[in-house]
Amino acid sequence: MSNKKPNNYAFIDSQNLNLAIQDLGWKLDYKRFRVYIEDKFKVKKAFLFIGYIKGNEVLYENLRRSGYKLIFKPTLEFTKNKKIYTKGNVDAELVLHTMIELNNFDKAVLISGDGDFHCLIEYLLSKNKLKNVIVPNFYKFSALLRKFMKHLYFLNKLKNKLEYTKERH
Numbered sequence: 001m002s003n004k005k006p007n008n009y010a011f012i013d014s015q016n017l018n019l020a021i022q023d024l025g026w027k028l029d030y031k032r033f034r035v036y037i038e039d040k041f042k043v044k045k046a047f048l049f050i051g052y053i054k055g056n057e058v059l060y061e062n063l064r065r066s067g068y069k070l071i072f073k074p075t076l077e078f079t080k081n082k083k084i085y086t087k088g089n090v091d092a093e094l095v096l097h098t099m100i101e102l103n104n105f106d107k108a109v110l111i112s113g114d115g116d117f118h119c120l121i122e123y124l125l126s127k128n129k130l131k132n133v134i135v136p137n138f139y140k141f142s143a144l145l146r147k148f149m150k151h152l153y154f155l156n157k158l159k160n161k162l163e164y165t166k167e168r169h
Contacts, residue, residue, distance in 0.1 A: 006042035008131055009105035011098050012068075013090060013112035014050040020113055020136030024156060029164035031066040036162060038067075041109045041131055047097055049090035051075040071097055091116045098124075107131035115142025121151070 021028045037043040048063060052072040060070055073090045091114065098108060098120060108124050110117060113135040124130035130151060135141045138154040145152060155162065 006106050007044050007104075008042045008107045008109055009101055010037050010041070010043040010046040010109040010111060011094050012046060012048045013094060013114055013117075014048050015090065016112040016114050017136050020140060021155065023140055024137055024159070026159050027164040029162055029168060030063055030068070032162050032164075032168070034067040036158075037109060037111075037134070041134075043109055045069060045101075045105070047071055047094075047101075049073065049094045049097070051090065095120050102127075102129065105129070109134060111136070113137060113141030113145065115144030118142075118144045121145070121148055125151075 018028065034046055037046060046068050048068040049071045050060075050063075050073070053075055063070060071090070071093055073093055094112075095117070098110075106129075108129055109131050110121065110124075111134040117133075121130060121133060125148075132153045133145065133148060133151050134153045134155065135145065136155045138156045141152075
């Protein structure tokens with residue numbers, strides 16, 4: 001029996017995670033979440049895929065200090081109904097980096113409820129490289145992920161443990 005500690009990597013779709021938790025009515029404490037995935041899923045490296053927006057440098061530095069390796073996607077700004085939106089789809093970067101890192105980790109933990117990762121999940125399973133898919137919101141995730149139900153883990157009931165509050169900071 002080997003005493004080797006698991007060397008698992010997390011690949012995080014930050015927008016999916018953030019928006020899904022907001023839909024649940026709370027805000028994620030990224031520092032606590034990093035500790036949680038390390039304790040629960042033995043994640044040694046956590047890659048956070050995020051759209052780069054000038055002016056968010058303090059946020060990015062806080063995420064780095066909390067233990068995330070940031071992978072930036074350039075963003076596009078557009079206006080709709082006189083409101084400015086920013087768009088930066090990180091899916092391709094997440095898949096590519098997972099494949100680049102494939103031989104460096106024991107198991108992958110994918111964090112997203114997005115069905116676009118269906119093929120990545122199937123591939124990781126075929127190589128025995130998937131630990132879990134953490135879906136932020138049980139009530140709002142792609143039906144394409146339902147076939148992987150035994151590998152899905154949901155954050156809905158972890159508000160008390162993972163919610164960002166002023167008192168904790």
